[in-house]
Amino acid sequence: MLDTLTPQNDIIRLKEERNAIILAHNYQIGEVQDIADVVGDSLELSRAAAEIDGEVIIFCGVDFMAETAAILSPEKIVVLPAADACCPMAQMITPAELRFAKSLHKDAAVVCYVNTTAEVKAESDICCTSSNAVKVVQSLDQDEVIFVPDRNLARYAARFTKKEILPWEGFCIVHDQITADQVRTARERHPQAEVLVHPECRPEVIDCADHVASTSGIIRHVCIAQEKEFIIGTEVGILHRISHECPGKRCYPLSEAAVCRNMKKTDLLTVRDALDRLQPRVTVPPGIARRARRAIDRMLVV
Numbered sequence: 001m002l003d004t005l006t007p008q009n010d011i012i013r014l015k016e017e018r019n020a021i022i023l024a025h026n027y028q029i030g031e032v033q034d035i036a037d038v039v040g041d042s043l044e045l046s047r048a049a050a051e052i053d054g055e056v057i058i059f060c061g062v063d064f065m066a067e068t069a070a071i072l073s074p075e076k077i078v079v080l081p082a083a084d085a086c087c088p089m090a091q092m093i094t095p096a097e098l099r100f101a102k103s104l105h106k107d108a109a110v111v112c113y114v115n116t117t118a119e120v121k122a123e124s125d126i127c128c129t130s131s132n133a134v135k136v137v138q139s140l141d142q143d144e145v146i147f148v149p150d151r152n153l154a155r156y157a158a159r160f161t162k163k164e165i166l167p168w169e170g171f172c173i174v175h176d177q178i179t180a181d182q183v184r185t186a187r188e189r190h191p192q193a194e195v196l197v198h199p200e201c202r203p204e205v206i207d208c209a210d211h212v213a214s215t216s217g218i219i220r221h222v223c224i225a226q227e228k229e230f231i232i233g234t235e236v237g238i239l240h241r242i243s244h245e246c247p248g249k250r251c252y253p254l255s256e257a258a259v260c261r262n263m264k265k266t267d268l269l270t271v272r273d274a275l276d277r278l279q280p281r282v283t284v285p286p287g288i289a290r291r292a293r294r295a296i297d298r299m300l301v302v
């Protein structure tokens, strides 16, 4: 019988019985991060999905992340505990729209942010995440690059290359709301603090920051920096992991409103039920998976 008051016990037992691993993104709620085998950014979780043994992956994140795990581990059962946990940015481009853009720029390489559907990855030359976007763009032979779907990450990567970057006009509904005024106000309140932001933020926010990095890059920076105070410009779920890994540091959210509702749809009960029923499963049709995997594998060796 399942226990509603302490789902942690069921989770530990079911994890063993199902030979499952639990992967959780840095934006998940604290309780979910605490029961996960691996907590990380998109790149770390993609690598973990490909490398870790087990028959089942319980992916505590959003749909494109679980799809990427299913593409990299076709022999494993991949379960997304909250079936409707999606990334709105990934819905901002369709495969047909990308094919049209490619027909207009026949010599351009296509870089797709990992926050895309498997179908869009299948139309792309190479994938990237927020932690390797600059390296991925620099690795290309082509001088022209269609970069989809995040315009802010595209413009951030463009700062480090002479290539012509053609950004798609997609954006993250959480990071795109953060303003340069909020950075100025936070600096006035915490004059000793360093400002760390995610590259999904707008260019004018990036211009006012001291350091730009992926979610795990931000956590590493807080842990190793000499400074004691930080203003964190990304989704607030990251503060849980920072408080565990860097207990001596003081961190303030740049915006309390930076909450990704889709990342918060997973809780201990949905994880427990996902382990119990091995549902809702995430699968990718083999033809799409094979083409999408080329783009992901190419990224993993950059």
Ligand code: 13P
Residues within 6 Å of the ligand: 026, 040, 041, 042, 043, 115, 129, 130, 131, 172, 200, 213, 214, 215, 216
């Ligand atoms: P990271 O790869 O930096 O964890 O970012 C994922 C994401 O969705 C940020 O909004």
Ligand code: SF4
Residues within 6 Å of the ligand: 062, 086, 087, 088, 089, 090, 115, 172, 173, 174, 175, 200, 235, 260, 262, 263
């Ligand atoms: Fe998508 Fe933004 Fe949520 Fe990340 S924070 S999953 S980009 S909506």
